[in-house]
Each structure stands twice: as structure tokens, then as C-alpha cells.
Amino acid sequence: MPPKKRxxxxxxxRRTLLDASIALIVERGLDQLSLREVARRAGVSPAAPYHxxxxxxxxxxxLAVEGFVMLAESMRASLEAVADQGSVExxxxxxxGYIRFALAHPAHFRLMFRxxxxxxxxxxxxxxxxxxxxxxxxLLDAVDDTLKDQSIRAHLDRRxxxxxxxxxxxxxxxxxxxxxxxxxxxxxxxxxxxxxxxxTRAFQGLLDAxxxxxxxxxxxRVKSAKRRRTT
Amino acid sequence: MPPKKRxxxxxxxRRTLLDASIALIVERGLDQLSLREVARRAGVSPAAPYHxxxxxxxxxxxLAVEGFVMLAESMRASLEAVADQGSVExxxxxxxGYIRFALAHPAHFRLMFRxxxxxxxxxxxxxxxxxxxxxxxxLLDAVDDTLKDQSIRAHLDRRxxxxxxxxxxxxxxxxxxxxxxxxxxxxxxxxxxxxxxxxTRAFQGLLDAxxxxxxxxxxxRVKSAKRRRTT
DNA sequence: TGTACATCAGTGAACGCGCGTTCACTGATGTAC
DNA sequence: TGTACATCAGTGAACGCGCGTTCACTGATGTAC
Numbered sequence: 001m002p003p004k005k006r007x008x009x010x011x012x013x014r015r016t017l018l019d020a021s022i023a024l025i026v027e028r029g030l031d032q033l034s035l036r037e038v039a040r041r042a043g044v045s046p047a048a049p050y051h052x053x054x055x056x057x058x059x060x061x062x063l064a065v066e067g068f069v070m071l072a073e074s075m076r077a078s079l080e081a082v083a084d085q086g087s088v089e090x091x092x093x094x095x096x097g098y099i100r101f102a103l104a105h106p107a108h109f110r111l112m113f114r115x116x117x118x119x120x121x122x123x124x125x126x127x128x129x130x131x132x133x134x135x136x137x138x139l140l141d142a143v144d145d146t147l148k149d150q151s152i153r154a155h156l157d158r159r160x161x162x163x164x165x166x167x168x169x170x171x172x173x174x175x176x177x178x179x180x181x182x183x184x185x186x187x188x189x190x191x192x193x194x195x196x197x198x199x200t201r202a203f204q205g206l207l208d209a210x211x212x213x214x215x216x217x218x219x220x221r222v223k224s225a226k227r228r229r230t231t
Numbered sequence: 232m233p234p235k236k237r238x239x240x241x242x243x244x245r246r247t248l249l250d251a252s253i254a255l256i257v258e259r260g261l262d263q264l265s266l267r268e269v270a271r272r273a274g275v276s277p278a279a280p281y282h283x284x285x286x287x288x289x290x291x292x293x294l295a296v297e298g299f300v301m302l303a304e305s306m307r308a309s310l311e312a313v314a315d316q317g318s319v320e321x322x323x324x325x326x327x328g329y330i331r332f333a334l335a336h337p338a339h340f341r342l343m344f345r346x347x348x349x350x351x352x353x354x355x356x357x358x359x360x361x362x363x364x365x366x367x368x369x370l371l372d373a374v375d376d377t378l379k380d381q382s383i384r385a386h387l388d389r390r391x392x393x394x395x396x397x398x399x400x401x402x403x404x405x406x407x408x409x410x411x412x413x414x415x416x417x418x419x420x421x422x423x424x425x426x427x428x429x430x431t432r433a434f435q436g437l438l439d440a441x442x443x444x445x446x447x448x449x450x451x452r453v454k455s456a457k458r459r460r461t462t
Numbered sequence: 463t464g465t466a467c468a469t470c471a472g473t474g475a476a477c478g479c480g481c482g483t484t485c486a487c488t489g490a491t492g493t494a495c
Numbered sequence: 496t497g498t499a500c501a502t503c504a505g506t507g508a509a510c511g512c513g514c515g516t517t518c519a520c521t522g523a524t525g526t527a528c
Contacts, residue, residue, distance in 0.1 A: 013471080029347025031262055034514060045473050047517080052471090056515065113409050116260025136411070163406065164399070170410070171402020175394065178344050179401070180367070244504080265481060276506050278484080283504090287482065 014052040016042045018063060025107035030117065035059065057119075060111065061128060064118045067108030068131030074101035075138045087145040094142045095169040102173035109173065139166060245283040247273045249294060256338035261348060266290065288350075291342065292359060295349045298339030299362030305332035306369045318376040325373045326400040333404035340404065370397060 020041040024033055035056045036046045053059040078097030082089050102109040111118060118128075143162045251272040255264055266287045267277045284290040309328030313320050333340040342349060349359075374393045 031345075031347050035516090036514065044471095046515085047474075048472055050516075113405065114262075115409050116262050163403070163411075166411070167402035167406055168395070168399050169402065170406055171398035171400070171404075172394070173402075174344065174405055175398055175401055178346055180394075180397070266483090267481065275504095277482085278507075279505055281483075 013042065013044065013048065017049055017052060017059065018066070021059060021063060022105075022107045025111070030107075030110055030114065033060075060118050061126075063108060064112050065128045065131050067105065067112040068128065068135055070105060070108065071098065071101045071112070072131065072135035072138060074098070074104070075135060079138070079142075087142075087149050091142045091146045091165070094138055095165060098166075098169040099173050099176075103176060106177050110177070113170075244273065244275065244279065248280055248283060248290065249297070252290060252294060253336075253338045256342070261338075261341055261345060264291075291349050292357075294339060295343050296359045296362050298336065298343040299359065299366055301336060301339065302329065302332045302343070303362070303366035303369060305329070305335070306366060310369070310373075318373075318380050322373045322377045322396070325369055326396060329397075329400040330404050330407075334407060337408050341408070344401075 017038055020038045021033060024038060024041065035049055038059075039046050039049050042048075049059065053062065075094045075097035078093040078100065079090055082093045139162055140158075143158055143165070147158060147161065248269055251269045252264060255269060255272065266280055269290075270277050270280050273279075280290065284293065306325045306328035309324040309331065310321055313324045370393055371389075374389055374396070378389060378392065
């Protein structure tokens, strides 16, 4: 039988290296990540990582794949929590899952969208391509679902709606991580705890735009109860 | 009289260095920018830049300042083109100006929002702080203006609306520069020329959400003529 | 169960490299008289 | 206008550094008989 891929000497160096990388990115920023420093933090020699990753590049790509897998998980988890609700609520849940992931895993998130660190070449057939496609498919499914809803205005097509929704949550995540707060702009120094609430309302604003105000049925009414609370 | 700050030997090395940096960032990505390579491209010795920038950091900061100044210009230009229209149209124009800037100056844009390259320390009193505050003020003014409009729903406050609008345009810009297109996701491979149109519709979607469907007057009708064209 | 051998995750020294920055210098430009 | 001097943008060699990666090695673990 094929030997199990178990750790021999170290507990699980591969995992330890990935974790050390994340910690280093969080502390010093993406631009300061060095394989030697990662090895140092893992308590091994500078050559040790090469038994797990052929190059520094490969470690970064492994992190990016991990990120896309976690992103999909986060979106799915959010989605399942409202599985019994309408398509618009489920759509909103995917967005909340997206932002939740970004805030919980800022290092992964930043890395995933930095093509100059994790090049795009030959993505299609790789694990990274598959992981990307997976999270992206969740978004597209939610879009399709939402567009089937009779009470939705159709002035954005499938691709348009996907891009707009994605822009909103992606932008919110970026700004929350590196934007106005990090920039120290005084007018926007909201307390961090208020953020999820704010994001939910934001997405709600976008989704309200998609409702046909005249044609909206009970689905709309369920939401307006929630909305009124925030006014 | 004080001597004019004119070039002595080189035409204008400071400017040349900044331009070379931008070109280098566009070609190789933010993470590959080196002062030596910039000097090489400008055709000067590695020590020459130090007569214009005390450190590499200072050059990056100069670029970031430049970026924020251009961002404000772009937003203002967009705004002035619709100066005679309603507050909602003007609001939308600031967003379009934002995205237009990002697509026209991707290197500046990326640099401006990378705190690990251009640290936030002591921003308040610096030129960078002033430039940031300037573009940010345009956004806030547009928000305040829009909130004064009687036909606007108030379920987002000033800060909430600013963050949502900013998220939308910022996210769109990021995704257009480094996102799904760069990631090669097949479902979103829109032709680049369609982008401004798409963005305009996206912002329109957000703004529609802010209108009270019942209370909307002529202002709303002006827009719906445009909207119908895109259905 | 015990021994011989293969495997392979780790070591530690070494490599060449490009980097940011410094330094003493040179030579063109601008200024004072 | 012409000359002496100060200024300062550029040169080119040199520095020390941390990096990614390679290499011959060691020694613990797993496998065959």
C-alpha cells in the first residue's frame, strides 16, 4: 500500500510554514514576506522549506489556493444559514460571507488578489483555478437565482449583476482592511464592531435597487421589517 | 529673488524618475519596483535619485500624493460635467470620476492603497494627508448633497452612504484591475470597452436604492429615460 | 523479533545577486563684483 | 563684459545586507526478509 504522507521529524512542517507565512504577512505586510524569515520563525534551517515547496512562489500559490477554498467555505456557510429564505436573502448572505472571510483572513485575502505576487499563468487547470472557480460559482448561482425572481428589475444582466455585487463586497473588504480606516481619515473612524451591520445594510441597499417597487410581493415585506429597524 | 527650481544638467530628473517608476510598476508590478532599476531606466547612476528623494520610501510617497491629487482632479472634472444636474446625478459623477482615474492610472491607484508600501504614519499634516483629505471631501460633499434630497431614503446615514458608495467604485476598480478579468475567469471576460457603461449602470443601481420609489419626482424620471435604454 | 537497507525530512555552509544607501569626486550652472 | 567663487546635480566605486536557492551531509523513520 502507498505510504501515508505523515510527518517524520517535525510535527507538520508544511502547515507550520504556511501559518508562519500568514503571521508574517499580518505583521509586516505582503511585501516583506521572505522564505528565510518564515523558516526562522518555524525554527528550521533555510533549506528545510524546499522539501515542501519547490520555490517561494509555490508557497504563495498554496496560500492563495487555501484562501479561495476558505472563501468558498465562508460563502457556503453564510448561505446555509439562510437556506430556507428567499433568493434575495440568500444572495445577500453570499456577500456577507465574502466580507466575513476577508476580515477573518486578511493575509489570505490580500494575497489572493495580487497578480504580481501570485501570477495568473496556467491557472485554468491548477488547484488554484479550481478553487477560484468554486467560490465564483457560488456567486453566479446566487445571481442566477436572484434573476429568476419575478420581482427583480432586469436592468442589469447576469454578468452586470455579478460584477456589481462583487464590487460592492470586494470594495468594502478592501477599504475595511487598507482603506479609510487604515488611512486614518477622521470622518470615517467608525468603531470596528459596527462594520458587519454596516455591510449588511449596504448590501441591502444594492438589493433594494433590484426590486421592482411596484411588483414586489411578500418577499419584499419580510425584508422591510428588518430594514425599518435600522432607520 | 529666490532661484527658480529649474533643471541644471538633466531635463527634469525628478519628473523622469517618477515616470520611470510608474512605467516599471505597470510592467512588473508594485512588488518589483527598485530604485536602482528606476535610475537605470532614467539613464542616470544609482546615486542620482538621492538628490531628489531622501529614500526610496520618499519616492513612493511622492507618487501616492500625486495619485491623490489626480484622483481629486478626476472626480472634480466628472462632477463639473454635470454641474447643472441634480444631486444624485452629481453623486454618480464622482463615482465615475473615481473609476476613470483608477483605470487611467493603475500604478498610482494600486500604490495609494497599499499601506505596507506607503506607511500611514504621520499622514495628517503631510502633503499626502492633504491630498487624501481633498479627494475624500469631494465624496463627503456629494454624500451630504444627496442626503439633503427629499426623495432619498434615509436608511443609510452619512458615513454609511459614503462607505457604501466608495466600496462600490473602489471594488469595481480593484476587480477591473486585478480581479476576475486578470484572474481569467471565463464567465466574466467582458470586452474592456464595455466597462465604463457597466460601471455607470452599477452606480445607478445603488442610487436607485436610495430613492423613495413613492416620493420620487421629476428627478427620478430624467434618469429612468436613460435607464430604459439599457434594459 | 532482529537486522540490513532504502527513504527522505532535516542541517548548515556556501553561492551569486540585486538591493538601498554612502562617499569623495567632478564639472556644469548661477551669482557677485 | 569678464573673472572668481559658490552651488549643487550628477558620477562611479564601494559598503554591508538579506535574499532565494543549491549541495553534500546526517540521522531518524519505515520496510523487507
